Amino acid sequence: MQSCDLVSTGGAVIAARFHEPPARPIGVVVIGGAMGVNQDYYAAFARWLADQGYLVASFDYRGMGDSRHGALRTLRADLFDWTDDFDTVIAEALRRSGDAPLYIVGHSLGAQLPGLLKHRDRIAGLVSVAAGSGYWRDNAPQLKRMVLYFWHVLVPIATTLFGYFPGRKLRKVGDLPAGVVLQWRRWCLNPRYHVGAEGAPVREKFEAVRFPLVALSMTDDELMTERGTHVLVDCYANAPRRVERIAPANVQAGRIGHFGFFRDQFQTSLWARALALLQGFQIPKETAA
Template identity: 65%
Template sequence: MRQETLTTPDGASIVLRTWEPPGPPHGNVVIGGAMGVWQDYYAPFAQWLAGQGWRVTTFDYRGSGASRPPGQSLREVRADLFDWARDYEAVVEHAHAALPAAPLYLLGHSLGAQLPGLLGNQDKVSGLLSVAAGSGYWRENAPRLKRTVWYFWWVLVPLATRLFGYFPGRRLRKIGDLPKGVILQWRKWCLNPRYSVGAEGEPVRRRYANARFPVLALSMDDDELMTLRGTHSLVGLYENAPSRVWRIAPADLSLRRIGHFGAFRAGQETVLWPRMAQWLRGLAPSPGSAA
């Protein structure tokens, strides 16, 4: 594994890690992380996937994980979800430059499958494997979450963010610590029936509509946060991309549980991970997309 710091066009410093395969690579995989989840979480899977012949890159969005300089307070971080999309875009550009003739796939976990619709270099993407991702619109949340999310968005988030200058999710055991701009923009998205497209309007709708890479979305039927309806809503934002939604039940794989986070936990090396590698290989470049 190699760690390096990438400077984005707007001057942010992003720490990324790359795992090289033992032989000639099948192609690039960029893993886009979930909200509040650092790239450390994906390291076991990234290492395993590299062993299967892929060049794999993980990263932390600005202001989070290794991309937040030691000693920097989250109060000082000026970032929103558009900035995080720019970070994602810069990592895609960096990975593509390393293997310009090879396909580049995005493996997006939750938020990591929502942001690709905002990328300005979608022509460099050969496909998106979406894992446990959906629209964050609150009425499409899983039933247990929906019972408490009204309080979360209308009371806890505004109050805590105003008090601390960022969202102290770790202290509250909710999501994770997030910059003020990220949590408040995400709140706006989650309160809109059309999620990011509805909250941000026509320019963002066009960005999603520009995506032509194939999308395969995996929906876990024991996901404690996302529903199948929410997954279909998210995939629908990629209105011009060839897409499929597959529902996965843990029992079908002889697993007790997968949930929202379980797909990347160590222990899946012989069960779910080989299937995910197979699904990546099945994301053939769409006509007209760059390799």
């Protein structure tokens, strides 16, 4: 594994890690992380996937994890900037891998952003894990009970007071730049999430996507519902897409939830399923570079 710093838009320094396969890569996989989750969380999965023959990249969005430099209250960043960070890592991964096909494994937020990527025409397939629309009415029941307080009271007040969202202190999501959390708030209060909140420019980018997408939706996800997953998947309106529901009993587990997929106990089940999906993706001829 090689760690490196990449320079994204505005001079933001992005911490990335590249896991090399034993031989020439059969493909490159970029892992897009969830909101408030550092790339450390995906390290075991990334190493395993590299052992299967892929060059695997993970990274921290600006202001997060190893990409946090200085006081968060001084950072001017939103979710479009985080998309640029994603693109910066993809560009480096493509430089390292040559003509190998590019795949994305997106966890939650990491599957919400690929429709915005500048490199979306190079993507051969997206495996979406526990991802869906963040619209509050599509949240799981236990989250829905408190989410309006979160968006209408906690987020605006705490962000105003601190200059960023102090999620670590509040035990909610994690520390987030003000621009990120306030834009995310707008998305989560719109029934069509980002394509609704941002309007035609974002909607048209998602509608232009042609790479195939498979969304893995957990029946015991404490944050996301099946409906929310379908809403997100349908933002990729013209792409080949489907949702697969997975119950813990399907993989002989007591629980998976929103975060469990990346635990190494699932190497022979959930990870193997993701590998099979990556191996099965093909770029439609009309969109091949």
